Amino acid sequence: MKNLFVCLTVLKCLILSGCGHEISVHGYNFASAKPEVLEVGKSTSNDVLNVMGTPSAQMEFGSKKFSYISTKMSQSGVFASKILEQNVLSIDFDKNDIVSAIRYYNLDDANNIIVAREFTEIKGNTLTPVQQILTNIGKYRKK
Numbered sequence: 001m002k003n004l005f006v007c008l009t010v011l012k013c014l015i016l017s018g019c020g021h022e023i024s025v026h027g028y029n030f031a032s033a034k035p036e037v038l039e040v041g042k043s044t045s046n047d048v049l050n051v052m053g054t055p056s057a058q059m060e061f062g063s064k065k066f067s068y069i070s071t072k073m074s075q076s077g078v079f080a081s082k083i084l085e086q087n088v089l090s091i092d093f094d095k096n097d098i099v100s101a102i103r104y105y106n107l108d109d110a111n112n113i114i115v116a117r118e119f120t121e122i123k124g125n126t127l128t129p130v131q132q133i134l135t136n137i138g139k140y141r142k143k
Helices: 002-017 045-052 129-135
Strands: 021-027 057-059 065-076 082-093 099-105
Touching (some): 045 065, 045 082, 045 099
Antiparallel strands (some): 021 065, 082 099
């Protein structure tokens, strides 16, 4: 009876330990940043790099843009993680490499994208298993 009680206690502890709640922060650390020093129409991309550091994302095609992204997430046991906070600082540059706009976004500005589960089959690009085997005949060579 005593062994059963010990086994059940250990089992309860193992089950409850898997139900932990973890908070994690990913991406850029805004606590050390001073974006208020940057001025629209005066600061260059080098000024931005000196003040803010390396961006989380950088767009070079079209108009140049730096994005600094930070996300705070919550994970409870085996359940899917949930985004608690998300902050984005987007800095646009004009053709002369001068800051043209500074924008702040948070989780309220995010667009929820629903991923479709269906797929479109492309006809003519699928091979049967026999065709896959036959196409590999003769491709093997000793070196």
